[in-house]
Amino acid sequence: MSSALPRAGAPGQPTLPPCTHQPQHYAGPDYPEVLELRRQYVAPFVFTYYQQPLLIVEGYLQYLWDHTGKRYLDAAAGIATISVGHCHPRVVEAARQQVGTLAHTTTIYLHPNIARYAAALAQHFPQESKLGSLYFTNSGSEANEVATMLARLHTGSFDVIALRNGYHGGSAATMGLTAMSNWKYPLPHALGVHYACPGYCYRCPAGLEYPACGLRCAHDIEPLVAYETCGKVAAFIAEAIQGVGGVIEPPPGYFRTVYEIVRAHGGLCIADEVQSGFARTGETFWAFEHHGVTPDVVTLAKGIANGAPLGAVVTRPDVAQAMMQRLHFNTFGGNPVSAIQGLTTLQVIDEEQLQRNAREVGGYLRERLLDLQRRHPLIGDVRGRGLLQAIELVRDRSTKEPARVETARIHETIKDRGLLCGKAGVYGNVLRFTPPLCITKPDIDFLAQTLDEALGMAKGESRVTSECRRQNSERDTHR
Numbered sequence: 001m002s003s004a005l006p007r008a009g010a011p012g013q014p015t016l017p018p019c020t021h022q023p024q025h026y027a028g029p030d031y032p033e034v035l036e037l038r039r040q041y042v043a044p045f046v047f048t049y050y051q052q053p054l055l056i057v058e059g060y061l062q063y064l065w066d067h068t069g070k071r072y073l074d075a076a077a078g079i080a081t082i083s084v085g086h087c088h089p090r091v092v093e094a095a096r097q098q099v100g101t102l103a104h105t106t107t108i109y110l111h112p113n114i115a116r117y118a119a120a121l122a123q124h125f126p127q128e129s130k131l132g133s134l135y136f137t138n139s140g141s142e143a144n145e146v147a148t149m150l151a152r153l154h155t156g157s158f159d160v161i162a163l164r165n166g167y168h169g170g171s172a173a174t175m176g177l178t179a180m181s182n183w184k185y186p187l188p189h190a191l192g193v194h195y196a197c198p199g200y201c202y203r204c205p206a207g208l209e210y211p212a213c214g215l216r217c218a219h220d221i222e223p224l225v226a227y228e229t230c231g232k233v234a235a236f237i238a239e240a241i242q243g244v245g246g247v248i249e250p251p252p253g254y255f256r257t258v259y260e261i262v263r264a265h266g267g268l269c270i271a272d273e274v275q276s277g278f279a280r281t282g283e284t285f286w287a288f289e290h291h292g293v294t295p296d297v298v299t300l301a302k303g304i305a306n307g308a309p310l311g312a313v314v315t316r317p318d319v320a321q322a323m324m325q326r327l328h329f330n331t332f333g334g335n336p337v338s339a340i341q342g343l344t345t346l347q348v349i350d351e352e353q354l355q356r357n358a359r360e361v362g363g364y365l366r367e368r369l370l371d372l373q374r375r376h377p378l379i380g381d382v383r384g385r386g387l388l389q390a391i392e393l394v395r396d397r398s399t400k401e402p403a404r405v406e407t408a409r410i411h412e413t414i415k416d417r418g419l420l421c422g423k424a425g426v427y428g429n430v431l432r433f434t435p436p437l438c439i440t441k442p443d444i445d446f447l448a449q450t451l452d453e454a455l456g457m458a459k460g461e462s463r464v465t466s467e468c469r470r471q472n473s474e475r476d477t478h479r
């Protein structure tokens with residue numbers, strides 16, 4: 001198979017496929033001024049990628065342009081947020097018309113956009129799931145907060161089980177649900193949250209292999225429930241594919257087993273589809289569907305409205321009923337502008353057959369990454385589905401020592417050559433590819449060729465690094 005694939009190695013560097021969009025001449029404040037304003041006035045903990053952060057000023061479909069007019073292939077898409085492509089003309093036009101007609105009312109009045117949108121979104125869930133009652137929020141964090149509260153109200157229990165390596169948001173309570181130890185989270189609101197094993201087969205903590213493992217990781221939830229929650233669970237929350245955690249998908253049967261255990265103890269099962277939803281994984285519209293389970297609550301955001309700040313909690317009417325015990329109000333949730341952007345995004349996904357594109361072009365991306373793995377020992381693992389894929393880089397395939405420095409270097413090198421992607425994983429050694437769903441096969445060729453060159457360069461540098469480490473350790477021994 002690999003011999004049929006286009007390879008790098010032609011004279012010169014790989015070039016991006018042609019693009020008809022002409023970016024405007026950027027006439028805003030120059031790079032040093034933006035950098036200085038940002039340093040002086042934006043809080044220092046708002047981090048940026050790259051040693052010299054990029055100043056991105058325009059986007060069109062799968063491409064971005066910086067202030068100099070240089071074009072990039074956006075294989076990060078604002079971390080899976082741009083679903084149908086930057087500034088997709090239909091989404092832009094729908095938003096423009098709505099802003100010029102009525103930008104805001106709260107949900108205390110009726111408006112057709114929220115009603116039509118809720119109906120259209122509900123129709124994208126399996127009919128038998130009864131997931132047809134929607135509540136709109138401004139973000140994924142807020143959606144997960146509401147989902148957790150809903151589960152506590154519905155069940156009368158308090159304890160929540162989340163997964164290690166998971167990411168559920170940056171608000172106080174969702175930071176508590178997020179067990180990413182290297183994020184230095186103080187876990188201030190983790191009261192009643194218990195962390196279970198995520199089914200990270202490449203680094204199985206028990207050193208077992210699927211399927212001989214008998215799904216030990218999933219069955220480990222049973223003692224956790226018995227000893228840590230006194231047998232009463234409000235909810236289990238998980239991403240079907242952990243995005244920030246490094247594109248980790250538990251093995252087949254994991255979710256079915258866990259859902260059974262949680263439900264036997266009265267808990268609801270929450271699927272966080274913030275990153276993996278909206279056709280990104282190709283074969284199905286939602287990532288949980290790959291596992292043959294039906295959640296009680298699903299949370300959405302990011303790709304939902306192609307860049308507009310919108311989130312949603314989707315549940316069954318009987319579960320939603322529990323919120324009648326509380327007054328919950330949200331100023332911007334489901335406002336007419338976000339709702340029309342959400343509705344139009346959904347229509348574009350369907351009409352432009354972007355789920356099929358995610359499956360086909362995502363499959364091609366997978367092939368190209370596997371081909372790179374065969375030729376570059378630095379790639380320890382290739383994983384993901386559709387257009388949510390990743391490579392985990394290791395210094396040694398047998399020890400799986402994370403190649404953190406090499407990952408950072410490759411990330412920089414490919415940026416210089418016009419390719420943007422995300423970094424992820426608890427060890428910071430995963431490159432994550434979550435492009436807009438309209439990406440094409442020629443774009444993937446560019447991505448693979450650019451990575452190929454950067455991996456080749458990193459191999460040489462990695463040898464130098466190992467030699468330095470050896471010399472340093474000899475020096476230490478002689479001290």
Ligand SMILES: Cc1ncc(COP(=O)(O)O)c(C=O)c1O
Nearest residue numbers: 139140141167168169274275301
């Ligand atoms: C899986 C998942 N859940 C929740 C969130 C939080 O969403 P937001 O940043 O919109 O609050 C994120 C953000 O990266 C995410 O990846």
